[in-house]
Amino acid sequence: xxxxxxxxxFTALADPTxxxxxxxxxxxxxxxxxxxxxxxxxxxxxSKHLKVLEExxxxxxxxxxxxxxxxxxxxxxxxxxxxIERYRRQAEERFQRLDAVxxxxxxxxxxxxxxxxx
Amino acid sequence: xxxxxxxxxxxxxxxxxxxxxxxREFDAPPARVYRAWTDPDLVVQWLGPxxxxxxxxxxxxxxxxxxxxxxxxxxxEIAAFYGSFHEVRPDRRLVQTxxxxxxxxxxxxxxxxxxxxxxxxxxxxxxxxxxxxxxxDAILASGMDRGVIEGYQKLDALLISQV
Numbered sequence: 001x002x003x004x005x006x007x008x009x010f011t012a013l014a015d016p017t018x019x020x021x022x023x024x025x026x027x028x029x030x031x032x033x034x035x036x037x038x039x040x041x042x043x044x045x046x047s048k049h050l051k052v053l054e055e056x057x058x059x060x061x062x063x064x065x066x067x068x069x070x071x072x073x074x075x076x077x078x079x080x081x082x083x084i085e086r087y088r089r090q091a092e093e094r095f096q097r098l099d100a101v102x103x104x105x106x107x108x109x110x111x112x113x114x115x116x117x118x
Numbered sequence: 119x120x121x122x123x124x125x126x127x128x129x130x131x132x133x134x135x136x137x138x139x140x141x142r143e144f145d146a147p148p149a150r151v152y153r154a155w156t157d158p159d160l161v162v163q164w165l166g167p168x169x170x171x172x173x174x175x176x177x178x179x180x181x182x183x184x185x186x187x188x189x190x191x192x193x194x195e196i197a198a199f200y201g202s203f204h205e206v207r208p209d210r211r212l213v214q215t216x217x218x219x220x221x222x223x224x225x226x227x228x229x230x231x232x233x234x235x236x237x238x239x240x241x242x243x244x245x246x247x248x249x250x251x252x253x254x255d256a257i258l259a260s261g262m263d264r265g266v267i268e269g270y271q272k273l274d275a276l277l278i279s280q281v
Contacts (some may be wrong), residue, residue, distance in 0.1 A: 005126070010255075010259045014252060014259075016251075026268070084131055087129060092142075095125070095142045095144075096129055097163065097164035098144070099145070101160055101163050102145070102151065105150055
């Protein structure tokens, strides 16, 4: 998954309604009508949300049947892992710099102690 | 059993609560880790985004004190952060508020605990709490260097167009 795709997926998931839709679809496929029901919003509004999710590659819709149920692409979970991994790596880079600072402090301390003893 | 003493960073993002927990171990005793975390001359050497130079604008690491630091690239300030030191308990615990100036409505409450593991080792646990799952996810996604702000601008436009 490219950075652009990842970014698009994140943007799609930044909206709470869309996250709810994703949560609902993780249980099983559903039609636009079924998805609209719990929100008391128009089919059109839900369709717009679905379009964003589709463009982000998070949701797909079958073309054949009239019902056209929406299907969650399971990669979404890999995606969330990817965000966290990216964030984790940044923290790790920072902490490796801190490791170096701590090691240098150790030398300073040893030096000072040696100095004091002599 | 492996003999490795891995110091790998661990991140936990609670699926139900807007929190981020960061756990890391260090090959140094708590007093030294604490100093590296609170002495501005040392902090400036490691904190802050990669490939940037950091400037500490002010830093008063006392209970009730405050701080601001900024990240610079090619002579341009690219990000700045500020907050207060809510509680400073030497070698043991540090409680701070944290705001990214690019997102002034957001504030995180960060509690850092320095745990003595013996043998000159320390485990630090940082628990950050924000006000919504959206904010939390945005922070996690900030690990992506670019695209997020553009993404949000597109989202804003999209949401406006839906009205």
